[in-house]
Amino acid sequence: METIDRDGVPGEEKTFDVFNPATGEIVDTLTLDSLESIEEKIMALHKGFQTWSKTSAEERSGLLYKWYEKIMDHQHELAKLITLENGKPYSEALGEVAYAAKYLQWYSEEAKRIYGRTIPASSTKKRIVITRKPIGVVAAITPWNFPAAMITRKVGPALAAGCTFIVKPAPETPLTAFEMFRLGYEAGIPKDVMCCVLAEGKVVGELFTASPLIRKITFTGSTAVGKQLLKNSASTVKHTSMELGGHAPLIIDKDANLDLAVQQTLVSKFRNAGQTCICANRLIVHQSIAERFVEKLVQAASTLKVGNGMEDGIAIGPIINKQGYEKIIGQLEDACSRGAVVALGGSHHGDDEAGTYFVWPTILTNVDESMRIMHEETFGPIAPVITFTEIEDAVRLANDTPYGLAAYFFTENMKRGIYLSEHLKYGIIGWNDGGPSTVQAPFGGMKESGMGREGGIEGIEPYLETKYVSINIAD
Template sequence: MSNSIEVKNPATGELIKEVGVQTAEEIHHAIEKGHMEFKRWSKVNAHERSKLLKAWSHKIQENKEEIAKVMTMENGKPLSESLGEVNYATSYIDWYAEEAIRIYGRTVPAATESKRIVVTRQPIGLVAAITPWNFPAAMMTRKAAPALAAGCTFIVKAAEDTPLTTMTLIELAHDAGIPKDAIQYVNGKGSEVGPLFTNSPLIRKITFTGSTPVGKSLIKGSADTVKHVTMELGGHAPLIIAEDADLVLAVSQTIISKYRNAGQTCVCVNRILVHESLVDAFAEKFTKAVAKLKVGNGLDETTDIGPIINEKGFDKIVAQINDALEKGAEVLIGNKYQVDRDKGYFFIHPTVLKNVDASMDIMQEETFGPVAPITTFKTIEEAIEIANNTPYGLAAYFFTENYKTGMYLHDHLDFGIIGWNDGAPSAAHAPFGGMKESGLGREGGIEGIEPYLETKYLSVGNLVN
């Protein structure tokens, strides 16, 4: 492993900080400490764990301005979005602080008078997490909070591009009184740390947010030790605008979904499917709204669209745009760049493409950038077929004022998260996760603590004298 990671500001290319990288031996030692701490932390009563989680949330809120600034500097997203993410991150801690005291068992009627059956829940063990760069606060707390609430210990490998936010939050957890070995971080390359996590018999669960190919590799690596896994993987979200949609609402919500974090989110709209009778009107209104978005450094409070995280991400987005144009797509706005490869910053102005079809890469692959491709459909059945024609099934959106159309779309779209007239459906109290190759398990809601618990039952016999 290399000795350090250079954390740079993607808006300027400037070095923010060099972060030390743990050796394999140090990571093994951290795993051992987490495993040993589990024996103690799992016995801490649920009310005390709840109290400590609430204290952690309070510490984060006390320092949210500083955390948001760090996040914007290493991630690039506008400062207002970073502040929003800090609140989103603490909402998971707050939710699971309450769920900690609601881990219930039950009794089951036995088949004979002489027996009684009791079902109990217990924490699964040491949990290892690998988190993404695009939401360095919320994606960590969405995993750590239910793990700690359940009585598990937790170790996370932060994203290489954005480790500082995660590190800060975990240090605040320690300040709040959560034992240092109960929640830890390590830094390093995913390709090197991942196998250390999957191969360790001391780790009983892997939770990952990131690309589908990496998720598949972690699932395979976890098989030898039969680890539990939760995988929140790639997406390719469709947004359907039905014939009776409210276009003003559809435009405003599509902007929110598509261009948040410069389009670099797993639930961003990737494909806009508009009824053929509305496509010209929608495209005109949407393009006018996009024209108002300002590109720049996220620390500038007027910025709406920050930089692309790195050169690799930039090149992928540009390749998708060029492929679409070569195959007949039309640029309505955007396709402009501010780039300095030597300094290391990459900006793409928000782009809208019309006359897009299924032959284009952008309709088949997740973009992870501020590009909105528009295509058309004739019937709702055709829209559903286009939307479902992907191996992914994370998020989908639709706009209609007809409840029958809405329920029909809900019933037939193969996606784990669906927004009806809503471009921002994510919430700590709702189960987040995908279908098909978009993942395994759910995070958030009452479902989100289940993957951190084992179920056992006790059959008591000879109760009748």
């Protein structure tokens, strides 16, 4: 594959390779940006903001929509790129491209709906006018598991609001970001309005948070890194949005539609080999139907093929890297040492020389709360099943975590469903739905899963400042 032109200022000659996690082959070799080049880009975005923030909503809307069309015109090429550098099956990658593009489409419309208002004054000689203004230069740091969608749901509302935007994509998956931005430039978005940079995470994080020109940090990633970014952002009182870790429970109640529950559990648990922030990490199943549910889930999951995502019929691709693989295997071994029973799978294969790591879909029973997998995010295709008898116990198990991103439950009983939806402390809840994410709804978590929302009408708010003008019209 040819090296993608990043249209950037030449940096120091420090290069790194982007690998295909399914084969270990080098997909591309890229050059890191120097600190000087990143600072120059931030300055260019600061200057570009003076113009972009004054463009009409109609113009910004039109450019975002053209970008959306460009991405959809090149969806197959982008999906291939995602699979090559991320490893997820091609069909999933194609779905991600469409999902990512929809954020640009949605915010191309929201750009025209940034409304102000008037407020009745306490005096007949005054008028109060409220306006919304773009916040300034926005810096984003995005993860590898959704290399397209995690960027567009940040850059879409940022540009729609009138902000300029810089992003550091994950080093595992930078090619998708650069190709998407190339298409954005083709659509007519100026290069002093948005750009990508490549640098070590700690280095660029410190640079972004220290820069007085950057007014907002938006981050998707681990809670530990998010806390550090929040701490560092305090020195310049930046606005922040954080989409952090998760440890999603999935509750199967006694009156659930088991066939639906199994099908949706597969969607939630095994998509992207379990490497998603909202995937089901803990299956909490009513004791009276646990045996039947596990039998059905084992039967369904046993059909999932593991391998190279570019091959037909593959449902589960590789684990992204050795660190992720070792965490998964460590949790699996810990659970088994404490009495967990492997109902399906348990197989895994890591090749350090090739740099490839695979874990087969695994279902564990006889799970208890002493096991690490019940308290740590797995980011892999391991599904631990723990049982409950009382609905209050299910809620207690589900909420027994510092995280509060996504939760799922399955019940046909309206009263019990309302009880669960009102007592689960999570920002996103799927009721009989294992795939709740959609561009028109606010995505985000409670507790240590972050702050702020992305998507929906709420998603543009973090990129806007509120200004009010009090006008005295007295003679």
